[in-house]
Amino acid sequence: MHPHPETWLKPTPSGLYCVPGDFYIDPLRAVPRAVITHGHSDHARPGHAQVLATPETLAIMRARMGEERAGSALQSLAYHEALKLNDVTVRLVPAGHVLGSAQVVMEHRGSRAVVSGDYKRQPDPTCAPFEPVRCDVFVTEATFGLPVFRHPSPAGEIGRLLKSHALFPERTHVVGAYSLGKSQRLIAMLREAGYDAPVYLHGAHANLCALYEKLGVKLGDLRPATAAQKAQLKGAMVLAPPSAVGERWGQRLEDPVVAQASGWMRIRQRAKASGIELPLIISDHADWDDLLATIKETQAPEIWVTHGAEEALIRACTLMQIRARALSLIGYGEEE
Amino acid sequence: MRAFAELLERLLFAPGRNAKISLLRACFTTEPDPERGLALAAIAGALDFPGAKSATLRELTARRVDSELFDLSYDFVGDLAETIALIWPAQGDDPPALPEVIDALRAAKRSEIPGLIENWLDRSDPSTRLALVKLLTGGLRVGASLRLAKLALAEMGLVDVNEIEEIWHGLQPPYAGLFAWLEGNGERPTPGEAPVFRPVMLAHPVEPPDLEKVDWSAFRAEQKFDGIRVQIVATGQETRLYSRAAEDISAAFPDILAAIDFHAVLDGELLVIRGGVVAPFSELQQRLNRKSTTAAMQREFPAGIMLYDMLFEGAEDIRSLGFDARRARLEAWFARTQPARMQLSPLIGFGSIHDLAALREAARDEHSEGLMLKRGDAPYVAGRPKGLWWKWKRAPLNLDAVLMYAQRGHGKRSSFYSDYTFGVWTEEGELVPVAKAYSGYTDEELNFIDRWVRNHTINRFGPVREVEKSLVFELGFDAAQLSSRHKSGIALRFPRILRLRTDKPAEEADRLETVRGMIS
Structure with missing residues (x-):
């Protein structure tokens, strides 16, 4: 009899804790040992003693918070390499969310749990694609x-951006996008679509773009x-954090077309309320169909839902006759 | 249909009025007949499809989508049409054409309509689905008013917008004659002798600086009666009673219709008048928003009209005359005709603006909203021309009330908690609702209140959230009236939010007895 993951993987106020491995995944506060799925600030927090992550995620953490705050001891683990931590074997598998993003695959006495972190299934030229892993939870x-x-x-959405750019060649197109992941993905997709003019960056984006280039993107x-x-x-293409786009920084541009690239742009009135003229539905998270497809591909008999719209996903699992529960971990944002 | 869907989407996100007008003009210029006319009809709300109501769409969706998932989604999105458009499980690439949709709906038997709609939804992408659902349910609040569409038409035909307003109510979708005229391929379509609504003249509010700037000696003063503004159109053969928004309300007021045996177009205020005395608005309310009425209602709440102005005497259009000249015609006509259920709105003599200030303050006791000031030489002009007519409402009353319930709004506020119910304290220390308000806050305040509501919900009743009774608002309102509909026994007229009182503890909000003291 393999031990059920609920006996060795527990939600705690500090985050999801692997008991036999004695580590937390994406802990919400400083802990002795953390495994980090990706570099977004709600998942990669500062001040842990030991940190295990992909080399790219560690590089992003160092760049964002500095060597010291990133953790006292940083250990890198390449995709698919196995590492034994006490009685648990840990592997990191691409999650397709941002550069370096990984699912955490844990095996303990023949039972396997996979923590997805954030993930998407759409193509992204800046990171390795998501790989489904069969598991028990x-x-x-x-x-x-x-x-x-x-x-x-996403190619169609980039097409809309380029169409608007062709329609209003005199107007600056300022696209609100998160500085880690979305920004680089947009630039790479613009390049794929044949846009080779300079792309102008808000200061918050410049460092991470430079880091991506150093890491080979x-x-x-x-x-x-x-x-x-x-x-x-x-008439230029400008990228800036979503918060800067609607504010003075964006306003000082001359007659800008204000765009924003986010999955939330699907809801019109939300887009409208934030003063967006050109909403682009480009997301680094799985959409509803991809969440359900992924759940099926893992063949897991049981699903735990960490953050987001748990209720609906649990209902959908129930309809597919898959056990599901909410972990109700708070502290992960709606950031993309 | 795709061009129409794209127009709606671009109108929604277009940042300003001029951008919207150019989008509309581009549509009217480039789309063929009848597509452009149907798009215009949709914006005008002139298309009605009995048998295709939101309930039909909900049922169709319920067959294809789990109800719990639908409810969770609807709660998040806030707008029914958008929820259906987004949640619909198929993804088609062959949407129907707009005339196809309209012709098919008109030809279909009621029982065939759901099948038609289902097929169209399957064939469409989400944007087209949204346009389709909005069109079917008549909820086409698209971020562009009919007025903007008329301005776009005026630009297209290089004519004055008032020329379009004047003939608008005699036109029918898909407006082929209108477009032909605007493009120089036909005569201007005119209503002739049909009993159509004529665009009304409106007033600007008086702001404090105007009091000194304007030469009031050129103006005439009247009460601004607190009923609803109406237009009587009587051609000798046919008779209509229209609201200010051009809605035909004849059927609900047979008592007024029976009193019309003349040939004229008149402007006035619909009121409940008992023995020559004007009753408060709450009594008129008993007779509003009804398709028909009973003999008992007509006896209990007798309708009457306070006449303000005359637009046509017989077939003669006298709108180009000045106010004084029209008033003289109206008075002479009134003396000759002696129409039942009608009175002339009295002119109020005054020496200076200071006399008027006193009259304005006394207005509350006369069931009047304040004063109207009309230039003696002003012609009757459609719309809200500058400097000709002014309204000077009496100062609003106010009170501090506690937020009790919140509900999501519609249209542009559909994902925010923007509709509120406010209460005041009874002697027993219980909160009772006295007002609902949906306006008066800034965008930042709305964001704050929305977040506050989400974080302080103590109960949910469908779309309504009951909140912790701790947030105080200062409300403004025009009058307090007795009401049997509310538990408090009081209804406020035109309540709106003046400001958020985060500084004020809920216990210090106003008491019911204070509000009772304000009843006029």
Whole structure:
């Protein structure tokens, strides 16, 4: 009889804790040993003693929080390599969310649990694609866990951005995008679509783009928007954090087309309420169909849901006759 | 249908009025007949499809989607049409054309309609589905008003927008004659002798600086009666009673209709008038929003009209005359005709604006909202022309009330808790609702209240959230009235939020007896 994962993997106030391995996954506060799925700040928090993650995630953590706050001892684990931690074997498998993002695969006495972290199934030229892993318990996110969220083809959305750019060649297109992952993915998709003019970056994006390039992701001609003259930005493509787009930073551009790339743009009135003229539905999270498809592919008889719209996803699992429960871990944001 | 869907989507996100007008003009110029006319009809709310109501769409969706998943989604999205458009499980690429949809719906038997709609939804992408659902359910609040569409038409035909307003109510979808005229391929379509609504003249509010700037000696003053503004159109053959929004309300007021035996177009205020005395608005309310009425209702709440103005005497259009000249015509006509159930709105003589200030304050006792000030030489002009008519409402009353319930809004506020019920304290220390308000807050305040509601919910009743009784608002309102509909026995007229009082503890909000003291 293999031990059920609920006997050795427990939700705690500090986050999901692997008892026999004595480590936390994406802990919410500083802990002695942490396994980190990816570099977004709600998953990768500072101050842990030992940190285990992919080399790319560690590089992102160092760049974002500095060597010291990233952790006292950083240990890298390449995708698919096995590492024994006490009585648990840990592997990191691509999650397709952002560069370096990984699912945490844990095996303990013949029973296997997989923690997805954040993930998506759509193509992304900047990171390795998600790989489904068969398991006994699949711990999934549910950011877009409602059947109203079906992301359209990302190439089609980039096409809409380029069409608007062609329609209004004089207007600066300023696209709100999270600085880690979304920004680089947008640039790479623009390049794939044949856009090779310079892309201008808000300061918050520049460092991470430089890091992506160092890690081998080609992004083409990038320039700082902050140093550029207003006139130079006429008709240019500018990327900035979502918070800067609607505010003074975005407003000082001349007659900008304000766009935003996010799965939330699916809900019109939300997009409208945030003053967006061109909503682009491009997300780094799985949409409803992909959440359900992934759950089926893991063949897991039991699903745990960490954060997002848990209720609906649990209901859908029940309809598919799969056991499901909410872990109700709080502290993970709606950030993409 | 795809072009229409794209128009709606672009209108929603277009940042300003001019951008919306150009989008509409582009549609009217480039789309063929009848597509453009049907798009215009949809924006005008002139298309009605009995048998295709939101209930039909909900039932169709319920057959295809688990009800629990639907409810969770609807709760998140907030807008029924958008929820259905997004949650619909098929993804088609062959949407129906707009005229196909409209022709098929008109030809179909009621029982065939759900099947038609289901097929169209299957064939469409989410944007087209949303346009389709909005069109079917008549909830086409698209971020562009009919007024903007008329402005776009005026730009297209290089005509004055008032020329379009004037003939609008005699036109029928898909407006082929209108487009032909605007494109120089036909005569201007005119209503002729049909009993159509004429665009009304509206007033600007008086702001404090205007009091000094305007030469009030050129103006005439009247009460601003607290009923509803109406237009009587009587051609000698046919008779109509229209609301200010051009809605035909004749059927609900047979008593008024029976009193019309003349040929004229008149502007006035619909009121309950008993023995020559105007009753408070709450009595008129008993007779509003009804398709028909009973003899008992007509006896208990007798309708009457306070006449303000005359637009046509017989077939003669006198709108180009000045107010004084029209008033003279109205008075002479009234003396000759002596129409039943009607009175002339009295002109109020005044020496200076200070006399008027006193009259304005006394307005509350006369069931009047304040004063109207009309330039003696002003012609009757459609819309809200500057400087000709002013409304000077009496100062609002206010009170501090506690937020009790919140509900999601519609349209642009559909994912926010934006509709609120407020209460005041009884002597027993219990909160009772006295007002609902949906306006008066800024966007930041709305964001704050929305978040506050989500974090302080203590109970849910369907779409309504009951909240912790701790947030105080200052409400403004025009009058307090007795009401049997509310537990408090009081209803407030035109309540709106003046400000958030996060500084005020809930116990210090107003008491019911204070509000009772404000009843007029």
